[in-house]
Amino acid sequence: MGKRNEATDATGSSGEKQQQVRDLRPRPVRLTSDMSLPKLSAVEIGSYVAALLGMFAVLHLNLLGALLAGMLVYQLVHTISPLIERRMSSSRARWLSVVLVSIVIVGVLTGLTVGVIEQFENDVPSVQKVMAQMMTFVDQARSRIPESIAAYLPVDVAQMKLKALALMHEHATQLGQGGKNAARILGHIVIGMIIGAIIAIGAQKNATRLPLSTAFVARVSRFADAFRRIVFAQVKISAINTVFTGLFLLLVLPVFHAPLPLAKMLVVVTFVVGLLPVIGNLISNTLIVAIALTVSLPAAVTALVFLIVIHKLEYFLNARIVGGQIEARTWELLVAMLVMEAAFGIQGVIAAPIFYAYIKRELIYLRLV
Numbered sequence: 001m002g003k004r005n006e007a008t009d010a011t012g013s014s015g016e017k018q019q020q021v022r023d024l025r026p027r028p029v030r031l032t033s034d035m036s037l038p039k040l041s042a043v044e045i046g047s048y049v050a051a052l053l054g055m056f057a058v059l060h061l062n063l064l065g066a067l068l069a070g071m072l073v074y075q076l077v078h079t080i081s082p083l084i085e086r087r088m089s090s091s092r093a094r095w096l097s098v099v100l101v102s103i104v105i106v107g108v109l110t111g112l113t114v115g116v117i118e119q120f121e122n123d124v125p126s127v128q129k130v131m132a133q134m135m136t137f138v139d140q141a142r143s144r145i146p147e148s149i150a151a152y153l154p155v156d157v158a159q160m161k162l163k164a165l166a167l168m169h170e171h172a173t174q175l176g177q178g179g180k181n182a183a184r185i186l187g188h189i190v191i192g193m194i195i196g197a198i199i200a201i202g203a204q205k206n207a208t209r210l211p212l213s214t215a216f217v218a219r220v221s222r223f224a225d226a227f228r229r230i231v232f233a234q235v236k237i238s239a240i241n242t243v244f245t246g247l248f249l250l251l252v253l254p255v256f257h258a259p260l261p262l263a264k265m266l267v268v269v270t271f272v273v274g275l276l277p278v279i280g281n282l283i284s285n286t287l288i289v290a291i292a293l294t295v296s297l298p299a300a301v302t303a304l305v306f307l308i309v310i311h312k313l314e315y316f317l318n319a320r321i322v323g324g325q326i327e328a329r330t331w332e333l334l335v336a337m338l339v340m341e342a343a344f345g346i347q348g349v350i351a352a353p354i355f356y357a358y359i360k361r362e363l364i365y366l367r368l369v
Contacts, residue, residue, distance in 0.1 A: 038366050047215035048362070051223070055355055059344045064351055065185050066192030071227045073196035076101045081200075091201070098197045105193075222365070226357035229325040231275075233353075236321055238274030241281065241310075245270045248306050249288070257299040262291055276350060326357035327364075 040048075058067050077097040084093040209217065246267040249260055260266070266288055273280040285307045292300040320330050336356040340348030363369040 038368075041211070043211045044215050047212070047219050050216070051219045051358075051362075055351075055358075059347060059351060062185075062347065063188060063192075064347045066188040066195070068227075068350075068354075069189040069192035070196030070199070071224060072231070073098075073101060073193045074200045074224065075228050075231065077197065077200035094201045098201060101197070219362075222361050223354075223358045226326065226361050227354055230322060230354045230357055233322045233325040234275055237317075238271050238280070240317070241274050241284075242267060242271040244310050245284070245288075248303075248310075252306075253292075253299065253302065257302065258295050260288075260292060260295060260299070260303075266291065322353050322357075326353070326360060328356065328360055332356070 058064055077094055080097040080100060081090070081093040084096055088096070249263045249266060253260055253263075266284070269287065270284040273283045276283075288307065289300055289304050292303040316330060322328075322333055333353060333356065337349050337352040340352035340355070342348075344351070360369065
């Protein structure tokens with residue numbers, strides 16, 4: 001009996017030693033629950049599909065202006081209302097925020113309109129002077145270009161007017177269509193701002209929702225967060241662009257050429273339109289070069305060279321600033337902008353940073369990237 005117990009003890013001790021040896025051996029690495037694919041319900045999957053289809057519809061139906069305007073008003077109201085809620089209820093604070101945002105928007109638009117009219121009345125040269133200046137450019141260019149091309153240039157101001165009128169008659173349909181498109185886009189923006197204000201006022205915190213509503217609110221909240229990040233980044237970009245443009249127009253250009261008409265107004269316009277990604281730079285650059293042409297051809301060429309150089313450098317700086325806000329590398333944004341431009345044109349370039357920021361934010365929440 002004693003021998004049997006001794007044998008059992010020996011066997012047990014040897015078994016314990018073998019177990020300890022097994023514990024010290026390296027084990028194969030297995031994926032934990034954090035590395036596994038998330039389990040999504042049918043409702044959540046449906047909300048993701050609806051979000052992607054919604055983004056495609058916005059671009060396909062040319063509703064990007066309405067979306068951006070609505071999101072901007074929504075974000076402004078929710079940024080201002082917490083500062084007012086200390087003295088009144090949440091609902092009244094949101095109403096007051098909407099009123100303040102409306103007053104600011106209307107005031108800014110009115111101020112810009114009045115300022116542009118005054119600047120045009122005081123600083124812009126007359127049409128006759130502009131035409132005479134253009135004829136000087138044409139005469140200078142005629143002696144430097146082949147005769148086959150010079151034959152198409154006007155010989156005097158009267159012929160230039162006739163050619164301008166002929167072009168206007170020839171493209172009257174396109175000009176009319178362009179005016180209709182501009183009016184339609186402006187209407188979309190106004191309606192989008194109204195919708196954004198209504199949603200901001202009616203938003204309820206910690207409200208009980210059904211599963212589908214909860215999923216849609218989550219998608220919209222993350223899209224709003226991506227929009228907010230891009231807007232803050234775009235404000236920085238526009239500020240940097242305005243500083244460089246202001247230094248050039250107000251300090252550098254007058255040293256080598258005559259002062260540019262509307263220089264101060266152009267600086268303000270550069271900041272305002274610079275809040276629009278990509279297309280804002282195109283608008284400001286076109287205005288600067290066109291007004292520089294009224295001064296002299298060398299001034300216009302200098303402005304064009306400056307704008308090309310500075311904006312090529314800013315293009316990568318912009319991608320870096322935006323990428324820092326949405327945790328994306330520069331090449332990721334450049335690829336997204338390239339693909340979206342090929343698919344949807346200019347509005348695709350504008351939407352690319354926002355849509356890419358939202359998609360990447362969703363992938364981060366799903367632990368896929």
